[in-house]
Amino acid sequence: MTALLTLDNINAFYGSAHILHGLSLSVNAGERVALIGRNGVGKTTVVNTILGLAALKGGQIHLGKHALHKPRPYMAAQHGVVVVPQGRRIVANLSVEENLQLGAAVGRKGHWNVPEVYKLFPILQERAHTPGTALSGGQQQMLAVGRALMANPSLILLDEPTEGLAPVIVDQLARIFNQVASQGTALLLIEQNMSLVVRVAERYCAMAKGSVVAHGPVENTRESLKDLETHVMV
Numbered sequence: 001m002t003a004l005l006t007l008d009n010i011n012a013f014y015g016s017a018h019i020l021h022g023l024s025l026s027v028n029a030g031e032r033v034a035l036i037g038r039n040g041v042g043k044t045t046v047v048n049t050i051l052g053l054a055a056l057k058g059g060q061i062h063l064g065k066h067a068l069h070k071p072r073p074y075m076a077a078q079h080g081v082v083v084v085p086q087g088r089r090i091v092a093n094l095s096v097e098e099n100l101q102l103g104a105a106v107g108r109k110g111h112w113n114v115p116e117v118y119k120l121f122p123i124l125q126e127r128a129h130t131p132g133t134a135l136s137g138g139q140q141q142m143l144a145v146g147r148a149l150m151a152n153p154s155l156i157l158l159d160e161p162t163e164g165l166a167p168v169i170v171d172q173l174a175r176i177f178n179q180v181a182s183q184g185t186a187l188l189l190i191e192q193n194m195s196l197v198v199r200v201a202e203r204y205c206a207m208a209k210g211s212v213v214a215h216g217p218v219e220n221t222r223e224s225l226k227d228l229e230t231h232v233m234v
């Protein structure tokens with residue numbers, strides 16, 4: 001098994017606020033892992049620490065074999081780990097196609113380019129010259145995923161990709177995530193919607209108070225759904 005991302009006993013801070021406490025987590029090539037937990041437990045801070053937006057003070061991060069001593073925002077993508085951020089962060093004054101092209105700036109070669117992304121999301125081709133922020137919420141999420149694919153990642157970190165989206169759009173995204181994963185890209189899915197998690201993930205890590213407190217397999221069954229929901233119920 002090739003580990004694409006390894007977090008080993010990491011501690012992370014915003015200023016003096018200690019958010020991640022000895023958190024360990026890994027994602028192997030081709031895996032679909034869900035990172036779950038109640039609001040505020042530190043899920044986004046995991047992403048922010050990998051990007052250098054929260055301060056890493058102790059523990060180790062590896063992207064593949066590369067040790068990330070001083071994480072910076074551009075480093076993860078260079079090593080094939082790309083983030084689809086919470087809130088999507090579509091660039092307002094760029095068209096759909098220009099937003100997609102931003103994803104290719106890292107210069108990694110591979111299967112994904114603009115025509116391949118348009119095959120996956122035909123609606124983005126129809127709206128190629130529209131400002132990215134003029135799209136609906138679901139379409140903006142598709143654009144954010146398409147932009148991530150343009151970097152030809154080996155692993156995509158999806159931070160609450162279905163937040164605020166209608167169930168029909170969530171269903172569409174579940175199919176897309178499975179299709180992307182079946183084409184070989186690993187996923188770390190940060191999600192509050194457990195019905196999506198059971199459809200996409202094969203294992204989960206549950207966080208509480210800044211560390212991983214439980215993990216196990218995920219199945220697309222009612223029992224698995226109930227089990228996962230105990231980790232996110234307020």
Ligand SMILES: Nc1ncnc2c1ncn2[C@@H]1O[C@H](COP(=O)(O)OP(=O)(O)OP(=O)(O)O)[C@@H](O)[C@H]1O
Pocket residue numbers: 014017019037038039040041042043044045046
């Ligand atoms: N920039 C920041 N400065 C200080 N504290 C922060 C900052 N961003 C987040 N926090 C705090 O860090 C803790 C973890 O936040 P984080 O966003 O990682 O949680 P989360 O599990 O992703 O929650 P949610 O599901 O609400 O996004 C929270 O207590 C939050 O208030």
